[in-house]
Amino acid sequence: MASHSIFFSVLLVASLIAVASAGSLNENFDITWGDGRAQFLNNGQLLSLTLDKTSGSGFQSKNEYLFGKIDMQIKLVPGNSAGTVTAYYLSSEGPTHDEIDFEFLGNVTGQPYTLHTNVFSQGKGGREQQFRLWFDPTTDFHTYSILWNPQRIVFSVDGTPIREFRNLESMGIPFPKNQPMRIYSSLWDAEDWATQGGRIKTDWSKAPFKASYRNFNADACVSRNGRSSCTSASPWMNQQLDATGQSRMRWVQKNYMIYNYCTDLQRFPQGLPKECTVTLS
Ligand SMILES: *[C@@H]1O[C@H](CO)[C@@H](O)[C@H](O)[C@H]1NC(C)=O
Numbered sequence: 001m002a003s004h005s006i007f008f009s010v011l012l013v014a015s016l017i018a019v020a021s022a023g024s025l026n027e028n029f030d031i032t033w034g035d036g037r038a039q040f041l042n043n044g045q046l047l048s049l050t051l052d053k054t055s056g057s058g059f060q061s062k063n064e065y066l067f068g069k070i071d072m073q074i075k076l077v078p079g080n081s082a083g084t085v086t087a088y089y090l091s092s093e094g095p096t097h098d099e100i101d102f103e104f105l106g107n108v109t110g111q112p113y114t115l116h117t118n119v120f121s122q123g124k125g126g127r128e129q130q131f132r133l134w135f136d137p138t139t140d141f142h143t144y145s146i147l148w149n150p151q152r153i154v155f156s157v158d159g160t161p162i163r164e165f166r167n168l169e170s171m172g173i174p175f176p177k178n179q180p181m182r183i184y185s186s187l188w189d190a191e192d193w194a195t196q197g198g199r200i201k202t203d204w205s206k207a208p209f210k211a212s213y214r215n216f217n218a219d220a221c222v223s224r225n226g227r228s229s230c231t232s233a234s235p236w237m238n239q240q241l242d243a244t245g246q247s248r249m250r251w252v253q254k255n256y257m258i259y260n261y262c263t264d265l266q267r268f269p270q271g272l273p274k275e276c277t278v279t280l281s
Contacts (some may be wrong), residue, residue, distance in 0.1 A: 028181075029059045037208070040184050049187040050208040051077075051084060058186030065090070066180045066228045068220020069236040071145045074104075076113060077209040078138035082104025083191030086211045088144060096123040098176030100153055102144055104137065105194045106209075113137055115256065117155055119165045127273070129163055130259035131252065136183040141214060149237050154245075161241055161249040162256075166278070173275050180223035180260055187211050194208040246274030 026044030035058020037050040038205040049057045070090070077084050084106040090209040099120035104113050115131040135142065135158075147154040153176070155163040187209065191202040221230040230237075241249065253260075261267065262276035 023216070025213060028063070028216055028218070029055070029061055033058050033060045033186075038253075045214060047213040048210055049086070049185065049213075050210045051187045051189060052207040052209075053204045056186055056188035058184065058188075060185075061183035062124050063218075063220075064092075064180035064182050064223045065148075065218065065220045066223045067149050067177075067230075067234075067237065068218055069147050070183065070220055071141050071143050071144065071217040072183075072213055073141040073215040074137075074187075075139075075141045075212045076137045077106055077211050080109045080203050080206050081113070081209060082108045082195040082200040083189055084187065084209050085190040085194050086185070086187050088183075088185045090146060090153065090183055091120075092147070092176075092179035092181045096180075098122065098181060099125065100146055100148065100155075100176070100177050100181070102146075102155065105190075107195055108200060112160070115157075115162075117163055119153060120174070121176050125164070125175070126261065127275075128249070128261050129161055129257060130258060132256045132258055133157065133231070134252075134256060141212070143215070147236055147239060148176070149239060150175075151238070154241065157252075161254060162252045164241060164249065166275075168275050168278060171274055171278070180228070183218075185213065238244050 009153055024044035025041045025047040029047065031038040033050070034055055037052070037055060037057035038046050038059055040046070041048060047059065049059070051057065072088065074086070074088060076086055086104040087101070089099060089101040090218060091097055097120060099118070101116070101118040103116040107113055112132050115133055117129050118125050119127045143158050145156040148158070149168050153165040154161050167177070169175050192198045219232055219236060221228045221234070262272060265272070
């Protein structure tokens with residue numbers, strides 16, 4: 001009897017965690033701008049952002065998070081998406097904010113998107129790394145994930161790690177760990193710079209442009225009134241890249257990385273940022 005009830009409470013706890021961490025999009029997000037261009041569909045299981053000549057659109061999470069493992073599936077603007085940018089990021093507020101960015105820069109039909117990433121800590125960014133994807137991100141949904149714990153930030157695509165930003169506070173480099181962040185996403189026009197350095201403009205005859213979101217999952221610590229509470233026992237709090245993860249990441253960085261601030265000697269004639277000496281070694 002006793003073992004039955006233990007079994008039952010394990011099941012109960014497991015289902016509570018599932019409920020707490022994976023909600024429909026309309027439970028977890030508010031549409032913040034775009035005057036009707038952003039919409040929840042299918043009972044909140046799907047969210048779409050659109051962009052036309054007048055405006056883009058965007059949403060943000062209801063919750064603020066302090067650490068977590070956060071997944072979102074996104075299907076990007078298909079066809080001629082040149083000039084469009086789909087931004088999906090975490091950010092805190094204020095002048096010394098922290099930020100973890102995915103940005104998808106569109107392209108003309110048949111040419112590859114650029115996945116742009118960046119990390120800001122205490123207001124300082126400038127840590128751009130850009131990638132190609134190993135699939136067409138417009139024909140289907142793919143999962144873009146951020147693992148954020150006190151030791152590291154890992155960006156993953158369909159479970160493959162593409163970038164790690166480690167806590168190097170011991171070297172005097174600030175790491176995002178005190179400021180809760182909200183999740184934001186927006187679809188907007190950046191024809192002045194996004195595609196091939198701004199040479200290719202947005203083709204408004206193809207508007208409205210549309211990006212879609214589904215299967216949001218945040219196994220995360222939610223911050224409220226200065227207190228943080230987590231949706232699970234958080235094994236990800238100490239998670240690091242295992243050997244497989246590291247070799248997958250090396251594969252991506254070798255074959256799909258197209259820009260790395262850590263190798264841009266022209267940009268940093270006085271010497272590369274300190275964290276780069278570690279990343280390279
Ligand atoms: C678009 O495609 C061109 C040609 O393949 C490429 O040089 C460029 O980096 C791509 N991405 C963007 C955002 O311009």
